[in-house]
Amino acid sequence: xxxxxxTPKFRILKIGQSMTLQCTQDMNHNYMYWYRQxxxxxxxxxxxxxxxxxxxxxxxxxxxxxxxxxxxxxPLRLExxxxxxxxxxxxxxxxxxxxxxxxxxxxxxVT
Amino acid sequence: AxxxxxxxxxxxxxxxxxxxxxxxxxxxxxxNLFWYVQYPGQHLQLLLxxxxxxxxxxxxxxxxxxxxxxxxxxNLRKPSVQWxxxxxxxxxxxxxxxxxxxxxxTGTQLKVEL
Numbered sequence: 768x769x770x771x772x773x774t775p776k777f778r779i780l781k782i783g784q785s786m787t788l789q790c791t792q793d794m795n796h797n798y799m800y801w802y803r804q805x806x807x808x809x810x811x812x813x814x815x816x817x818x819x820x821x822x823x824x825x826x827x828x829x830x831x832x833x834x835x836x837x838x839x840x841x842p843l844r845l846e847x848x849x850x851x852x853x854x855x856x857x858x859x860x861x862x863x864x865x866x867x868x869x870x871x872x873x874x875x876x877v878t
Numbered sequence: 879a880x881x882x883x884x885x886x887x888x889x890x891x892x893x894x895x896x897x898x899x900x901x902x903x904x905x906x907x908x909x910n911l912f913w914y915v916q917y918p919g920q921h922l923q924l925l926l927x928x929x930x931x932x933x934x935x936x937x938x939x940x941x942x943x944x945x946x947x948x949x950x951x952x953n954l955r956k957p958s959v960q961w962x963x964x965x966x967x968x969x970x971x972x973x974x975x976x977x978x979x980x981x982x983x984t985g986t987q988l989k990v991e992l
Contacts, residue, residue, distance in 0.1 A: 798977065798978050800979070807887070807984060807985075808984060809968060809982045809983055809984040809985050810922075810968070810982040812979060815977045815979060817976065817977055817978075823976070823977060825979070857921060857922065859922075861978055863978065864910055864929070864972065864978060866912055866924045866927055867922075867980060869921040869922040869923070870921060871920070871921045872921050
């Protein structure tokens with residue numbers, strides 16, 4: 768099992784550009800999550816999904832969108848990148864109440 | 879709103895010193911509690927978890943944590959730290975409501991010096 772994979776590992780965007788962060792898990796988990804991690808702030812939940820076709824907003828959803836067309840994939844879309852979106856983004860998946868499994872992260876810089 | 883507090887933001891210890899990192903949560907119902915570790919440049923990995931039963935739980939790499947319900951606490955301990963324990967440590971609690979979400983603390987940066 769590869770677990771949770773994310774691409775790309777690093778990306779630099781110009782203000783106003785758009786991009787999609789990819790996340791895939793091969794553990795057949797129902798729950799998937801997107802977090803952003805900023806220094807000293809811990810992890811903030813952006814969006815989550817309880818299964819294919821179902822998504823919901825987390826704590827900091829503004830400026831982001833998600834879709835969940837399959838159990839495996841949960842891409843995160845930034846439509847109009849802003850400097851405030853410079854962060855490290857982690858995808859995670861979970862089965863029931865068990866622990867969350869995290870991907871390796873995407874380091875995004877918006878300049 | 880539910881919250882998790884980690885009062886120690888930065889901790890510096892010498893090798894072989896004992897470690898205790900505090901974690902308090904605000905939620906009156908049944909909780910599932912977790913400690914995660916993030917080594918430099920890596921993703922979060924599970925150290926240990928508490929769901930029910932013995933309030934003293936043991937995790938990987940010699941870490942343990944004690945759940946004290948009356949104090950809403952879940953402190954992480956290790957009797958003797960190693961240089962390789964240098965990392966950031968996050969406490970998390972399952973969040974009330976749908977989605978099986980976790981609420982994370984802001985993290986404690988541990989540096990172990992030789």
